[in-house]
Amino acid sequence: MPAPDLGAADPKGPDLIRRRTLLTTALTATAAIGLAACTDEGSDPEATGGPSDSGSDALAGVTVSDDLGEEPTVEFSAPLEITSADAKIVTPGDGDLIAEGDSVVWRSLYIDATSGETLQSWWQGAPASGVQVTAEGVGEVAFSFLTTVPVGSRFVMTGWQQDSNGQARSLLQVADVDRVITATRAEGEPGDPSGTFPAVTLAEDGAPSLDAAPEGEPPSTTTREELIVGSGDDTRAGDYLTMHYTGWKWSDGEQFDSSWERGAPFSFVQGSGGVIQGWDEHLLDLPVGSQVMLVIPPEEAYGDQGELAGETLVFVIDILDAAHTHD
Numbered sequence: 021m022p023a024p025d026l027g028a029a030d031p032k033g034p035d036l037i038r039r040r041t042l043l044t045t046a047l048t049a050t051a052a053i054g055l056a057a058c059t060d061e062g063s064d065p066e067a068t069g070g071p072s073d074s075g076s077d078a079l080a081g082v083t084v085s086d087d088l089g090e091e092p093t094v095e096f097s098a099p100l101e102i103t104s105a106d107a108k109i110v111t112p113g114d115g116d117l118i119a120e121g122d123s124v125v126w127r128s129l130y131i132d133a134t135s136g137e138t139l140q141s142w143w144q145g146a147p148a149s150g151v152q153v154t155a156e157g158v159g160e161v162a163f164s165f166l167t168t169v170p171v172g173s174r175f176v177m178t179g180w181q182q183d184s185n186g187q188a189r190s191l192l193q194v195a196d197v198d199r200v201i202t203a204t205r206a207e208g209e210p211g212d213p214s215g216t217f218p219a220v221t222l223a224e225d226g227a228p229s230l231d232a233a234p235e236g237e238p239p240s241t242t243t244r245e246e247l248i249v250g251s252g253d254d255t256r257a258g259d260y261l262t263m264h265y266t267g268w269k270w271s272d273g274e275q276f277d278s279s280w281e282r283g284a285p286f287s288f289v290q291g292s293g294g295v296i297q298g299w300d301e302h303l304l305d306l307p308v309g310s311q312v313m314l315v316i317p318p319e320e321a322y323g324d325q326g327e328l329a330g331e332t333l334v335f336v337i338d339i340l341d342a343a344h345t346h347d
Contacts, residue, residue: 250309
C-alpha cells in the first residue's frame with residue numbers, strides 16, 4: 021500500500037485519509053469490499069442493464085452453509101453468471117433490524133464468482149469490515165436489502181467491484197452481521213494530559229474543540245496523550261477501528277477536517293497502511309471508549325505533499341469500536 025495522498029480522498033470522507041481501492045489485487049487487510057458487491061454503482065461489462073433491484077436468479081444456484089459458529093461454505097458451479105445485483109438472508113438473526121444510518125460491523129467471506137476462488141475471509145485471518153447504512157453511501161439496492169436484515173444474520177450478496185487495475189470482477193459476499201456500533205463518543209475515566217498542548221472542550225454531543233491555538237515548537241515525533249481512558253478491549257493491529265475525530269494544523273490552529281461535522285464516524289483497518297503513519301502506529305493498545313490527542317509531525321503525516329505539506333497535525337480522536345481479526 022503506498023503512502024496516503026490527498027488526491028485519493030473519499031468525497032464523503034476525510035481529505036487526509038486515503039481510501040484504498042475497495043477490491044485490491046490481493047484483497048489483503050482492506051476495510052471492506054462490502055456493499056460495493058451490491059450497489060447501484062457496480063457494473064458488469066458483460067451485462068446490458070447492470071445491477072438493478074429486480075433481482076437475479078444467480079443465487080438460485082448457490083448454497084451457503086447456515087451454521088453461524090463456522091466459516092461459511094459456499095457451493096456453486098463456476099463460472100457463476102451474475103446479470104444483476106442480488107441478496108438474500110441465509111440464517112436470520114434474532115437482533116433488531118438494521119436501520120438507516122446504523123454503522124454495522126460484519127465478518128465476511130468474498131469469492132470470485134468466475135473462478136470460485138476465495139479472495140478474502142475473516143475466518144482465515146482477514147480483518148472484519150462494515151459500513152454505515154445509508155442509501156447515498158451503499159446504493160439503493162443494498163440499502164433496501166440491508167434494512168430488512170436482523171443483527172446476527174448471515175446473508176449472501178452477488179454483484180461486481182473494480183479491482184486495483186480497473187477490471188470489474190463478479191463477486192459473492194457472505195457476511196455474518198456481528199453488531200451495530202452504538203457508541204457515539206468516548207466514555208470513561210479522565211486521563212492525565214501533560215498540559216503541554218491546548219486544552220480540549222467538548223460540545224454537548226462530544227465534539228471536541230481546542231481552547232487555543234498550539235504554541236511554540238511542535239514535537240519532532242508523534243506524541244499521544246490520553247484525555248479519556250475507556251474500559252473496553254484494547255485496540256490491536258488488524259482491528260477494524262471505528263472512531264470520531266477532529267484535526268487542526270499546529271501552525272495556526274485552523275481546523276481542517278472533522279468526522280463530527282459530517283455526521284458519521286470513520287473506520288479503517290489498523291496497521292494496514294490505509295491511513296497516515298501517525299494513525300496507523302499510535303492508535304494501538306488503547307481501550308475502546310478512550311479519547312486521545314495525537315500530535316503528528318509532517319514525517320508521519322503528509323511530508324511535503326498536498327495541502328497539508330509540512331504541517332504538524334493535531335487530532336482529538338474518540339475510539340468507538342475495534343473489531344478484532346479471528347483468533
